[in-house]
Amino acid sequence: MAEMPSLSERALQIWKSGVRAVxxxxxxxxxxxxxxxxxxxxxxxxxxxxxxxxxxxxxxxxxxxxxxxxxxxxxxxxxxxxxxxxxxxxxxxxxxxxxxxxxxxxxxxxxxxxxxxxxxxxxxxxxxxxxxxxxxxxxxxxxxxxxxxxxxxxxxxxxxxxxxxxxxxxxxxxxxxxxxxxxxxxxxxxxxxxxxxxxxxxxxxxxxxxxxxxxxxxxxxxxxxxxxxxxxxxxxxxxxxxxxxxxxxxxxxxxxxxxxxxxxxxxxxxxxxxxxxxxSNATALAASEKTALELGFEVYSMGSANEGIAAAVGKELAELCLKIRDGQGPVHRPACILSGGEPVVDLSSTSRPGKGGRNQELVLAALERLWEEDMTGICLLSGGTDGEDGPTDAAGGIINAGILQQAQELQLNVDDFLQAHNAYPCLSQIRGLLKTGATQTNVMDLRVALIE
The missing domain is CATH 3.40.50.10180 (Glycerate kinase, MOFRL-like N-terminal domain)
Incomplete structure (x- = not known):
């Protein structure tokens, strides 16, 4: 019997099916x-x-x-x-x-x-x-x-x-x-x-x-x-x-x-x-939903019109994951949260922003919110469907229990990276970057969160 793909592998499968649809x-x-x-x-x-x-x-x-x-x-x-x-x-x-x-x-x-x-x-x-x-x-x-x-x-x-x-x-x-x-x-x-x-x-x-x-x-x-x-x-x-x-x-x-x-x-x-x-993003979101359902997840789709500040969106998504884990969310486990759209990074807090993009910042902010939590059975991925996130070679980022553990073992100060808008080097150290190369399409961002 084939081994069940990891939670991260399934999150990536769902994300890629959305990108393929466009x-x-x-x-x-x-x-x-x-x-x-x-x-x-x-x-x-x-x-x-x-x-x-x-x-x-x-x-x-x-x-x-x-x-x-x-x-x-x-x-x-x-x-x-x-x-x-x-x-x-x-x-x-x-x-x-x-x-x-x-x-x-x-x-x-x-x-x-x-x-x-x-x-x-x-x-x-x-x-x-x-x-x-x-x-x-x-x-x-x-x-x-x-x-x-x-x-x-x-x-x-x-x-x-x-x-x-x-x-x-x-x-x-x-x-x-x-x-x-x-x-x-x-x-x-x-x-x-x-x-x-x-x-x-x-x-x-x-x-x-x-x-x-x-x-x-x-x-x-x-x-x-x-x-x-x-x-x-x-x-x-x-x-x-x-x-x-x-x-x-x-x-x-x-x-x-x-x-x-x-x-x-x-x-x-x-x-x-x-x-x-x-x-459009709705095309990608519909394909991702189909794949998530086929993989046995109950889907909660937040639609394609999500904007806001990337760090705030990341924290809100992390909160929603915890609510679903604790049985207080809009769907039951195993669950898949889907979200499309395009938040922004407000760089006005620093005169010398570091390296990163909105998807990387979103995921890093979610990691900060989940720092004191048990992330077992939780995976969160956010990526630009074009394969680009800011002026970097990454499409976005991905976090799970193993990545959180690595960050804690390295004693990384996630807030410092967030304040400097410097998500790329932080995620790079903990293998949390999502790298796909150019995808030949572009319908904003696609986020996948899985809760088992």
Whole structure:
């Protein structure tokens, strides 16, 4: 009789089943069908006769798999010789494809715009601005697209944009607030990519990495008309910048110009634009729930809309594990708690944050809460479905009774690591890091807690 996998192995199995369900290549492959007469994308049909060429562009952490899905769908079809493309992806996601150029727009684990990203974005803009009316443009969008598709609106420079992005991220701004500002100073975000396309139809396939799947927020909505305003962006900057001189003058100049001429920032696209979400955190969560049930766990799902401060979320999750263990929770043992979404790390408590990410901080905070408890029969895992957590090579973290014992034997001061936002070296010492490598998808974070 085969030995029962450990609790940690089963938690990882449940987590991985969720990630597999949002495999970007499969999602795109299933969304596109080509016959001798027509192309169908998510139920929208286009006769091949009358549409000359297909151009594929995009950006995101899932871009490599999405582009491979397009190529798999078009292989052997009448469109096989009539398409080309360019997609900006992280450097560790580059692989050779037949007709679509996967361009390394930033290094792995550096979620910031780079000069390479600007170059790639310019190539995309050039490609779609030369299309004919009867061409089709397919845009592949996934999480991380904001940083991978940088095209600052002159006179804003990349350095100016980076300064603003870093200030907002380090001050605890939400992804919605960050994207509001980025859209107002970009040539592609907030629907401007679709505006630049000179063809008759733009179809966007989108893998969502934002709570609630708002089209205008995912990758800063390059194919969705911007609903935010320059006034909102100005208010956000005023809220998070202690000194307004920290914001480059070029940024104020662009925002004030749009404030005076709002129509310049909200122009409609000339093309017919179709936006379709093909995968989300809810997709992953449903697959994880199915696997947990198959493994004999009673499931308590907290849904896909969990936000908040990572350390607080970690402590709350640990409390819930203890309640279920003690028979006072919403489900009975053996139980599986599932949670999706994306908490944030508020770095404002230190001027020199250490190494880590929101999932690692969440798990370390849970470990601190469980320090005096018997963790036998409890395992908690939190990981980014993209395989990245902050500027590190880990997807997140995992804790169990053995890991807690190691931390205690080493007499680690977990609170010191938490205060310094330095979860990575702490978890590394106790083998609590979750390392998966790039997963070719991105639908926020997925947490699995098991209580036997």
């Amino acid at each position: 495999d970007s290549q499969s999602l795109v492959r299933n969304a596109i069908h080509v016959s001798e007469q027509e192309l169908t994308v998510c139920g929208h049909t286009f006769p091949l006769k009358g549409h000359e060429n297909l151009v594929v562009v995009g950006a995101g952490k899932a871009g490599s798999g999405m582009a491979a899905g397009v190529e798999a769908a078009l292989a052997g079809s009448p469109l096989a010789e009539r398409y080309r493309g360019w997609v900006n992806v992280p450097a560790d996601c580059v692989r050779p494809l037949s007709k679509i150029n996967l361009y390394p727009a930033r290094p792995a684990s550096l979620n910031e715009p780079t000069p390479e990203g600007v170059y790639g974005s310019r190539q995309i803009l050039k490609m779609i601005s030369e299309l004919q009316q009867d061409d089709l443009c397919l845009v592949l969008i996934s999480g991380g697209g904001s940083a991978l598709l940088p095209a600052p609106l002159p006179p804003v420079t990349l350095e100016d944009k980076q300064a603003v992005t870093r200030l907002l991220m380090s001050s605890g701004a939400t992804i919605q607030e960050l994207n509001c500002v980025r859209k107002q100073i970009s040539q592609v975000k907030g629907g401007r990519l679709a505006q630049a396309a000179t063809c008759g139809t733009v179809i966007a396939l989108i893998i969502s990495d934002v709570v609630g799947d708002p089209l205008d927020i995912i990758a800063s909505g390059p194919t969705v008309r911007d609903s935010s305003t320059p006034e909102e962006a100005i208010r956000i900057l005023e809220q998070f910048a202690p000194d307004l001189h920290q914001i480059p003058e070029s940024v104020w100049k662009v925002l004030r110009a749009h404030e005076e001429q709002p129509e310049s920032s909200t122009a409609e696209s000339q093309a017919n634009v179709i936006n379709e979400i093909i995968g």
